[in-house]
Amino acid sequence: MGPLAPNELISENTNFLFAFLIGIAFGFVLESSGFSSSRKLAGIFYGYDAVVLKVFFTGAITCMLGLLFMGLFGWIDLDMIYINPTYLTSAIVGGVVMGAGFIMGGFCPGTSFCGAAIGKIDAMVFIGGLFLGVYGFAFTYGWWEKLYLAKYLGEPKISQSLGLSDGFFGLILILIALAMFMVAEWAEKKFAREAY
Amino acid sequence: MKPLKLLGMFIIPMGLIIAAVPQNKTNPYKLTAEELLAEANTRNQFVTADVVADMIIKKDPALRLIDVRSQEEFEKFSLPGAINIPAANLLSAEYTDILNQDIKMNVLYSNGTLASNEAWMITRQLGYENNYVLEGGLNYWFDAILNPQKPASTNPDEEFAKYDFRKSAGQALGGGGLAAQPAPDNAAPSARPAVKPAAKKKKAAGGC
Numbered sequence: 395m396g397p398l399a400p401n402e403l404i405s406e407n408t409n410f411l412f413a414f415l416i417g418i419a420f421g422f423v424l425e426s427s428g429f430s431s432s433r434k435l436a437g438i439f440y441g442y443d444a445v446v447l448k449v450f451f452t453g454a455i456t457c458m459l460g461l462l463f464m465g466l467f468g469w470i471d472l473d474m475i476y477i478n479p480t481y482l483t484s485a486i487v488g489g490v491v492m493g494a495g496f497i498m499g500g501f502c503p504g505t506s507f508c509g510a511a512i513g514k515i516d517a518m519v520f521i522g523g524l525f526l527g528v529y530g531f532a533f534t535y536g537w538w539e540k541l542y543l544a545k546y547l548g549e550p551k552i553s554q555s556l557g558l559s560d561g562f563f564g565l566i567l568i569l570i571a572l573a574m575f576m577v578a579e580w581a582e583k584k585f586a587r588e589a590y
Numbered sequence: 591m592k593p594l595k596l597l598g599m600f601i602i603p604m605g606l607i608i609a610a611v612p613q614n615k616t617n618p619y620k621l622t623a624e625e626l627l628a629e630a631n632t633r634n635q636f637v638t639a640d641v642v643a644d645m646i647i648k649k650d651p652a653l654r655l656i657d658v659r660s661q662e663e664f665e666k667f668s669l670p671g672a673i674n675i676p677a678a679n680l681l682s683a684e685y686t687d688i689l690n691q692d693i694k695m696n697v698l699y700s701n702g703t704l705a706s707n708e709a710w711m712i713t714r715q716l717g718y719e720n721n722y723v724l725e726g727g728l729n730y731w732f733d734a735i736l737n738p739q740k741p742a743s744t745n746p747d748e749e750f751a752k753y754d755f756r757k758s759a760g761q762a763l764g765g766g767g768l769a770a771q772p773a774p775d776n777a778a779p780s781a782r783p784a785v786k787p788a789a790k791k792k793k794a795a796g797g798c
Contacts, residue, residue: 455601462608479652539649546651548693559612565605572598579594 400474421508423449430509432500432516439497441585444578451571462564472560482545499523626714635710636725637697639734640752643759646670654694655724658709659701669699669731670763677705680712690718699724699731736760 398404404412427449428434437443465472496502501509501520509517531538553563621629629635645653646669655672657664664674675685677700689696690713698706698721706723713721724731733739738756741749 452597459601459604459608463604466608466611481651543649543651546693548652559609561608561611565609568601568605572594572602575594575597 397470397474400476401471420504421511424505424508425512429505430512430514430517432509432514435502435505436497436500441581442587444575444582447578448575451574455568455571458564458567462561477549477551479549480547481543482547484542484544487541495523621714621717626711629714630707630711635707635714635721635723636703637722638725639731640755640759642669642697642724643735643756643763647759647762652693652695654688654696656688656696656698657700658698658706663701667728669728672699675709677709680709689713689721690716692720694720696721697724698722700727701729702727736764 398412399406399409424430427445429446429449434443435446438446461470461472461475464470492502499506499516499520501517503524506517506520506524510521535542551560553560556563558566642653642655646655653671655669657668657672657674658677658680659674660676660678661674664672664676668674673688675688679685680689698709700706700709703723703726706727710721710723726734735756738753738760741753
């Protein structure tokens with residue numbers, strides 16, 4: 395039956411309503427996990443706080459398991475899920491830029507809005523920078539276009555490129571995540587900071 | 591450490607289950623005549639000229655235009671970036687990799703839609719996906735994109751948005767003076783069909 399929007403089981407406006415509600419829930423979880431503190435976010439790079447890794451990887455794995463099981467039960471057609479097309483060069487360049495911005499600013503786009511919502515000035519400055527970047531990119535698009543569209547790979551899945559079934563790759567990813575969580579907890583003890 | 595153990599106790603068994611169950615591979619590789627007829631009747635294989643023009647202008651790397659007319663006609667005029675696979679040579683082995691793939695969105699075109707739709711049906715019968723047909727063919731392309739008619743002043747705003755887009759697209763693609771602007775959202779009728787599943791996918795932005 396699902397997904398809801400591409401099958402037109404719900405209208406575009408209902409879709410926006412869902413997006414609004416999910417967005418509020420997302421913001422609530424971000425704030426209650428402490429993501430509106432830039433020190434907590436930067437902690438992942440220095441090892442003293444791995445909550446970013448834990449929350450996002452737990453979220454990703456929960457979502458993956460949910461989708462795989464719903465696909466198994468026939469509740470959702472996994473072929474219709476929107477996958478961002480892969481442009482390899484811009485993914486790498488964008489990842490580096492995003493990572494550098496993350497560590498310098500202490501926020502990522504979502505958490506900066508969380509921080510701004512509770513009145514943090516550094517978060518508001520970060521949002522200003524975000525818009526500068528967006529407009530800067532848009533107005534100089536001609537310079538970047540070649541780079542931006544380079545190495546188009548379609549919509550590949552890692553499981554496909556490795557020749558594994560989706561479920562088996564899911565299991566591997568779960569094991570990787572648990573191993574990462576263990577390393578992260580070890581690092582949290584090793585690089586512990588008193589107060590931040 | 592305790593929450594981690596709890597998490598592991600829950601998700602490792604789930605992972606084992608999902609790894610052990612066979613994947614659902616019931617999709618038929620080849621279509622029966624009835625299925626092909628039903629699919630042709632949905633007309634989902636057609637992509638409008640506006641969507642194609644928008645993709646050409648945006649230099650969307652997913653687009654691959656395939657001219658199914660004869661080589662002479664192709665040499666006289668073809669759409670920007672198109673490759674020529676004459677309908678008569680459609681089944682030749684050298685084109686299999688182009689027609690049967692899951693990366694690009696192939697748009698077949700001919701003068702009208704008859705030849706390109708025939709070619710599409712053959713590729714569908716072979717079980718290939720991601721092939722589409724330019725709606726109206728080159729004839730409609732000339733009318734709509736290269737030579738658009740100004741709508742009457744009583745028309746709704748969308749018609750004017752579409753006209754503006756077509757005019758600038760025509761100038762960009764036909765060698766006119768003004769630079770083309772990407773289509774406003776309400777002018778391009780719907781998002782381009784996504785590669786692989788024929789159903790429409792909506793773009794979503796996300797991340798942390």
